[in-house]
Amino acid sequence: MSAPLLWVVLPIGMGGAFLLVWQERWLVRIGTLSALGLALLAWWLPIDEPFAIGSLALKVDGTLQVLGRAFTLEPAHRSVLAMLYGLAAMWFFGSATLGLARRVIPLGMSILGLMVAMLAVRPFLYAAVFLGIAVLLSVPMLLPFTQRPGRGVVRYVIFHTLVIPFLLFAGWLFAGIEASPGDVELTVRATAIFVLGFAFLLSIFPLYTWIPMALEESSPYTVGFLLWLLPQATALFGMGFLDQYAFLRLSENLPALMRFAGLVMVVTAGVYASFENHAARLMGYGIIAETGFFLLTLSLGAPAGVHLISLQILPRGLGVTIWAFSLAILQKAAPDLRLTTLQGKGRAWPWVTLGIGFANLSLAGLPLLAGFPPRLLLLEQLAVNRSLGDALWLAIGLLGLISGAVRTLGSLVLPGESAGWKRSERVQEVILIGLGIWMLIGLGLFPQLSLFIFNDLSALFERLGQGML
Amino acid sequence: MWLTLLSWLPTGIVLFASLGLLFSRAWRAQLILLAVEYLGVFWLVAMHWPFGLASVKLVTGWMVCATLGITQSSLKDVGDAEEMAWPQGRLFRFFMVAMVVVVVVALMPYVEALIPGIDRSVILGGLVSIGVGIVQLGITSNLLRITLSLLMVMAGFETLYAVVETSVLLTGLLAIVNLGLALSGAYWMTAAASPTREEASQ
Incomplete structure (x- = not known):
């Protein structure tokens, strides 16, 4: 076996x-x-x-x-x-x-x-084709047979199909660089192709437009599943790439590029989130910000970067799961997920409201929730090891995400058609959301649990720990 | 002399089919042109690969065309209103083709330096297919055209990549990707006959 x-x-x-x-x-x-x-x-x-x-x-x-x-x-x-x-x-x-x-x-x-x-x-380069097949397999998941495809789903397929040529070609060039490491021109071209491929793969600014669109067009649950799984696997795959190739690991420009892209993603996602009027699109901006956090973390260098990534994996997965689940329940009860339509729904769906609020605030790094320890460490590392300006930009992005959460919660709990409070969720739904919230709080209070679970992650990317990145 | 000319014949086929795909509006003509393009791709790939392995590209390509053709023929031939929002004129398309040609000619020496031993005919065929595919992706919202464009990009890439990689596993996986693209396109086109989420909820 x-x-x-x-x-x-x-x-x-x-x-x-x-x-x-x-x-x-x-x-x-x-x-x-x-x-x-x-x-x-x-x-x-x-x-x-x-x-x-x-x-x-x-x-x-x-x-x-x-x-x-x-x-x-x-x-x-x-x-x-x-x-x-x-x-x-x-x-x-x-x-x-x-x-x-x-x-x-x-x-x-x-x-x-x-x-x-x-x-x-x-070799690594074949991974792009598996990703392509997975994306094509996800089309029926995103789109029921009775629903016209919107622009978000179509863009999702286009962007992820374009990944295949870029990464296959970059992988082949990388093998050539390993054979003749002194060829600077080849290294620059290969890195540029690799970066482009990864920009499509991780939906890096400005290629993330499909995420809010797809969340608006399809069920937040199915899109949420893909937005949890694909970026997570892609992030680990990208770390594998960096671990494998010394010239990427030791590049001076790549960390700066990742830091810039990460900050742009966090800040734009935060700003969009603070003005967004659609609850599902808001979740999209949260997930975009998560990718930004990942890039920023990776740009810090190892071992601090790998250590921080271990801390992020579980809160991210839990947060997206609870957020998407709560939104999907709400979607069944409301004609659409615009905040104006959702006004007062929180009074009939209190657990759903709690789920959305906790997931959103955890992602934004509110103290005592699972997302807080990694955000705090990231802010600290950026301020101490890079620049205070970078940390301030990150804080602006986080504030945007928090303001998005507050606006959503405000709309949900304001009096709507009826001012009274009741519970409309089913018992299983309450159990799932309740369990998720407790786990978010638990991970916020005991963040070392994440490190205990993922303590072997540094062994997987051991060379990443050796480079200066 | 004749051998050199013969090596440029598949490139000519790919060029003709790619440009035809950009200009044609009838779906039957588009699918026939795509099938012709796959013939050219097969010929170019066969210059570097064994005949049996290269024929996978042709068989897959024609299966893709058959899948899309069967789906399209079962749907009502209604015009795509959204398509009219994009530039439609032949002059505009000629301009786009000229842009693609300029970019391809500019890129050819770089690709030649990047992939040692690659024939110029292969570079031209591959890059034009990719270029026209990307241009078409940028100017259409028609689901069949989007699918065809993605298939063209993949076909162009596979033409170039065949020079450097002859893995059986990768050939099989890329064939699955192409078939998957066609099936996704077929799924989209069938689903497009349905209302959007907003329309359904009204």
């Missing part, structure tokens, strides 16, 4: 098999348990190390050879795998109450498998 067979081939196959499960109730049960099982296996099963079950001696190989190319999962990948499949189980379970299980679970499971394939494939 090999690890890629378990966490790549099996989920892709299961995704296909799930399409044959007609009863939604069973689909949710099987899908959630499968994802949870894969997460627990990732946590428990050692890779490339012999272990015994009773008298049976077993070993899970880390490598799978396919047509002369290798898929390799290292022992240090286990925490990432556990996080991806664990949070996916939460998404799958949440899809049941929203009636989205048929769209989310089968395709989501296959996309998860493809994302792990993206992280595991060697």
Whole structure:
């Protein structure tokens, strides 16, 4: 047995098999348990190390050879795998109450498998094609067969398709640079192509326009699932690229470029969020800001950067899950998600309002919530190691996100059609949102939990820790 | 002399098909031109790859055309109102083609230096396909045209990339991407007959 067979081939196959499960109730049960099982296996099963079950001696190989190319999962990948499949189980379970299980679970499971394939494939450059396939597979998830495609979904596919040529070509050029490291001109061209590819991949300013559009056009839950999974896997893939190639790792210009792009993303997202009048689009700006935080963190250099990224992974995943879930519930109750339409809805949907508020404020770095420790450390690192100006720009972006949260909460709790308070959420919905809020508070109070879970992340990017970046 | 001319013939096919795709408005003509473009791409790729492996590009390309053709023929042939918002004139398109040609000619020496051993005919065919695909992406909102443009960009890229990579796995994966693009396009076109979220909720 090999690890890629378990966490790549099996989920892709299961995704296909799930399409044959007609009863939604069973689909949710099987899908959630499968994802949870894969997460627990990732946590428990050692890779490339012999272990015994009773008298049976077993070993899970880390490598799978396919047509002369290798898929390799290292022992240090286990925490990432556990996080991806664990949070996916939460998404799958949440899809049941929203009636989205048929769209989310089968395709989501296959996309998860493809994302792990993206992280595991060697050479790296093949990853772009797996991402392309995952994006095309996500089209039916974003768009029900009975809904006309909007500009956001179309742009999403266009931008992510353009990633494939850029990254494949950059990967090939990088192999050439490894063979002749002194060729400066080739290095500059290859880096430029790589940066362009990643700008499309991570939806870096100004290529993020599709995110708010898609959130407005489609269900926030399905778009949210993709906006949690794709950037997260892409970020780890990008770190792998930096770890692999010394000339990228040691480049003096790349960190400055990442810092600039990160700040522009955080500030523009914050400014847009403070004026936005649509709750789902506002979530989009929050996610755009998250990508900005990631770029800023990576620009800090290692090991501080890797350490901070470990702190961000779980709060980000939890925040997006709760936010998207709460918005999707609200979408069923309101004709649209404009703040003017939502006025007073919080009085009938208090738990949903709490979910949106906590997720938004956690992302904006409000104290005692999960997003606070990484934001505080990022601000501190920027102020101490880079410049006070950068830290101030970051603070402006965070303020914008907070003002967006306050405006949303204000609209939701202002008296609308009826001034009284009641609870319209179902019990499962309350449990899920409540659990999520407690986890956000828990991670805010005990941030070291994130570090405990992702303590092997630095082993995965050990060379990243050696460069000055 | 004849051999040199012969090596430029597939480039001519790709050029003719790419430019035709930009100017034609009937979907049947567009799909036929795309099929012709895949023939040119196959020919260019076969200059560097074994015949069997290169034929994957042709088979995939024609499957893509068939998928889009079957879908389009099953839909009512209604005009796309949004399409009229974009520049439509032939003069404008000629201007865009001229821009693409200038950019391609300017880029050719760089690509030649970047990919040692690549033939100029391959560079021209690949870059024109990519360029026209990108130009078309910028001036259309028609779902079929968007799909065709993405396929053109991919076809142009695959033509260039075939010179440096002959992996069977990658060939298979790129074939899946092309088929996936066609299926996504077909899905979009079918779904386009439905109302938007706002219209449905009204």
